[in-house]
Amino acid sequence: MARPLPQVSTHSSRLLTGTAEYALRALAELAVCAPGEMVRTVDLAKRTGVPEAYLAKVLRRLVSHDVLRATKGHGGGFALARPPDRIRFVEVLEAVDSMPLANRCAFGRPSCSSHDPCPLHPVWTQLKDTFLEWARNTTLADVGRPLVR
Amino acid sequence: MARPLPQVSTHSSRLLTGTAEYALRALAELAVCAPGEMVRTVDLAKRTGVPEAYLAKVLRRLVSHDVLRATKGHGGGFALARPPDRIRFVEVLEAVDSMPLANRCAFGRPSCSSHDPCPLHPVWTQLKDTFLEWARNTTLADVGRPLVR
DNA sequence: ATTTCACCGGACATTCGCATCCGTTGATAC
DNA sequence: GTATCAACGGATGCGAATGTCCGGTGAAAT
Incomplete structure (x- = not known):
């Protein structure tokens, strides 16, 4: 028992951070x-396979961003x-990652748009927009x- | 001069590794x-804003994966x-990252499929497949x- | 042949995301 | 009031990704 369980793997195009x-x-x-049911960190850790101490920290970030609410004691x-249908993935990602992905140039240029595009602009925009749409919807x-959608 | 130039930013949902x-x-x-025109590392570094020493290492990985060819000396x-239309992004990502993204469960389960799905399976598959399609096409x-496609 | 050039490849340093630990705070049970 | 419980939040450690350095190798110019 006390099996290590599946931590995040490393080194691969991951889309999402661990x-x-x-x-x-x-x-x-x-x-x-x-x-309204309150679930403890230790139980969530067991069900998800996430290291308990680290999960606690992640949950706190979600509380401070009003994605979760928490109560102490017994x-x-x-x-x-809020109800599940009113919590969008994009809010979650912003809470734990802070994603300024929206306007970020793959070439690192301070300004990059369809008017003054970098070489990667079209293909990068395509991927980025798809991801943002997924996160927002x-x-x-x-x-x-x-998966009906 | 010798301006640092835009290194990869940190801490955000990044889709691609730096x-x-x-x-x-x-x-x-x-x-x-x-x-057939040969371009030196130093020139590529200037044009792309990538740290020269690190870029050299990345380029070598691309050579060993037959994405690039290199010649020494003057x-x-x-x-x-190969011609640009025969180099797919997925090959590039495999060369520098080694992406076993295809069959990876967002819940960390060793086996996760549409038969025995984890809670995140449908939404995760949706995003993952979109990304893989992008990388392959x-x-x-x-x-x-x-961007005509 | 010698010099110069530019890739090669491994050793080393740094940075940051991931993970752990521990004392504190506030709420419930008794 | 006291004890217990569980979230809170800062301090710290670790390892992989990122970034640097330097001697070696082979090709071209002279």
Whole structure:
């Protein structure tokens, strides 16, 4: 017992940071709980396979960004701050990562637009916009579902 | 002078690793050169804003993966190993990152499929497949173009 | 042949994301 | 009031990704 469990793997095009993935795992668990049910860090850690001490830190960031709410003491724990369908992935990513991805040039140029594009601008914009659309349109209500959209 | 120039920014949902971004910058420059023209590391570094010493290391990885070819000595440098339209982004990412993204569960489960899905499986698959499609269908011939596809 | 040039490749330094630890705070149970 | 519980938040450690350095190798110019 006390099996190490699957930590984040390293060195690969990952799309999401390890921390963001951890946040989504925990939120996915909370999304299927009864509304208002408080779940402790230790339980979330067990269900998600995320290191408990680190998960605690991630959850705190989500609380400070009003994605989660928390209560202390007996019967305490974490719960979603709103119904699952009103928590968008983009909010989660902003909370744990702070993603200024929207206007970032793949060439590192301070200004890069369709008017003054860098060589990578078109292909990079294509990928970036797709990702942002996904992050903005996906909510916690979409987890654990057969993907209808 | 000797201005630091825009290194990769940190802490954000990045989609690509810094190294992968560096590789694409350099390849984008080489893609618009005359076929067979050899470009030196120092010149690529200036044009792309990538630290020269590190870029040299990235370029070597691309050579060992047959994305680039290199020659030493006077008039030496790097050039694409093939025409731009035959170099897919996925090859580049595999060369510098080694991306086993294809079958990786966002919940860290050893096995996760549509038969035995984790809560995040549907939404995660959606994003992952979109990214892989982008990486496989985009080539160096697409850089610097108005994005027609 | 010698010099110069530019890639090669490994050793080394730095930075940052990931992870752990521990004392503090506030709420509940008794 | 006291004890217990669980979140809070700062300090610290670790390892991978990033970035630097330098001697070696082979090709071209003279």
